[in-house]
Amino acid sequence: MLDVGVNGYGTIGKRVADAVAAQPDMELVGVAKTRPNFEAERAVAKGYPLYAAIEERADQFVKADIELAGLVDELVAESDVVVDATPSGIGAENKALYEDHDTPALYQGGEDAEMVDVSFNARANFADASGADHVRVVSCNTTGLSRLVAPLEEEYGIEKVRATLVRRAGDPAQSGRGPVNDILPNPISLPSHHGPDVQTIFPELAIDTLGLKVPATLMHMHSVNVSLDAEPDAAEVRELLDGESRLFVVPEKFGIDGAGKLKEFALDAGRPRGDLWENCLWGESVSMEGNDLYLFQAIHQESDVVPENVDAVRAVAGTADAAESVETTNDALGIGF
Template identity: 45%
Template sequence: MPVKVAVNGSGTIGKRIVDSVLLNKDFKLVGVAKYKPDYQAYLMIEKGIPVFVPRDRAGEFINSGIEPSGYIDYLFEEADLIYDASPGGKGVLNKKIYEKHGKPVVFQGGEDPEIAEISYSTFCNYSDAINKKNVRVVSCNTTGMLRLLCILEKEYGVKKALAVIIRRAADPKEDNRGPVNSILLDPPEIPSHHGVDARTVAPWLNITSAAVVVPTTLMHMQFIEVELKSPVKKDEVLEVLGRYRRFLLIDSARTGIDSTSKLMELARDAGRMRGDIYENSVFIDTVKIEDTRLYLFQGIHQESIVIPENMDVAYAILGLEHDQYRVVEKTDSLLGVGS
């Protein structure tokens, strides 16, 4: 019998979780908690997705012509697993409600690590999440870094890492966030919090990170420098990353793809749902090895990169599957990752 899933919030992350759950036969979507009768609500009703609303806003929805399937507490009560996809920082308030229902919850990276028993990234600590009650899937940038670094750790050992993160300013739908014409140090300090966040999952990791925000909406770009414990060859590294499907190896010279906008166009042309790229987009010609030192650039599609990990973790939390590789294979073939 499929696991009953509730999704709380349907913004950038929430709506993608919803669609993934709908694709997955192991899961059954009980419904989505909506807080405003916006166009998302209409689309969901149209797709036949049950929409649950706060008691005090039901009237507002009905007046807008949207018939809710019930109140939010019912949604939580019905579910075996709750995805919290609320705005960063709101999850901690929601947690109290979840606790009343006694249901396991997947939180997102905008929450403080303390919200959950563990912070999570599949290639780093899948087995730690097994049967946990509250797990936090780390943020888009941290997920992108950890996929790479945990694999490199496993294969070669990582002595020290540096990440310079060039962040997108806002998600494509967001009209109010800037900057419009500036490079913003965020934070105006080194290190940034990204390395610290990575260590909530991988405490062994010696990493320094720095971050700027630039006026673009499409993807983050990460410059990564890693000092490995042993010398490597470029071909070998590419072969390793290629084995894991969550890396899209981009050959700029042959394909002409050398930017985040061309990556996004590729995803649209390839027919990806919403034009998403779930993989770390590693630019092959930027992979440079100097003995034990490795440099590369990878593009991170903030809107969708955490979706595979969100799927994986459900199998751990619910104790459905102990072998991370089988889970990853399932998730990837479902979402079309690496295809």
């Protein structure tokens, strides 16, 4: 069994903790939180040992009547691998802590690629993380694009990717995020950071990305054009993508016309928190014009990186290859509709 700690128990951390706890080959050592709140209370209610991420604030948990198992240093010392799910920039500050305990660490996509040994996507470069000390699980949008690029590159070859990302303004719980009534080029200069980030997974890929930020909270939306090195028909491409375990090709008969209905579908399907771990790709949007592929896909920013973090744990520890890990993770979480 792999002993796994999760440092940071917010939007991503609590989902990763649940995913780790569900794995047959992993044990959740505990989770770390900076302050007492409803998430800390829920962690303890679930039976997750809770550690204070900041020693000076440990007394706040006592005053809130929330039981602590110890401090974050103890969590790191007891873990074979730590998943750092702290806000962007904090992972870099925590790097020395993990090195002090000689504990391999996974970071989220908001950290700089330069601070880690490898950026990770399970579908594209699982083996590159084997034995690494510091691994960055790329962001939700980069994860979504990498999952799409990998099978297309393998089957047809890619001349160039062009993607416009319509990004949600914030997560549902982020009341301080905006815009409220605006549509913002984000960034105004080109490219957006997503293309260069995809190139941390596919260094030779030609890709241009643009970003917009809109007043929505549910999901990101991608409008994607891929110039292929071949000219397959749309049905063939659709079949290829439908065969990918973390691509959900939404059937036209479902009548799902946007992110709202996707989330409703996930809730009706019994998904925890209405999570969509897969890229959600509209089957009828898959179109070919010569060698140009066009499609729309939606990315659930709160959850698509969760199975990637689980797979990265195994990659770092060297306990499974890519196919074995993805299958185990998918089965444990119930990925696939």
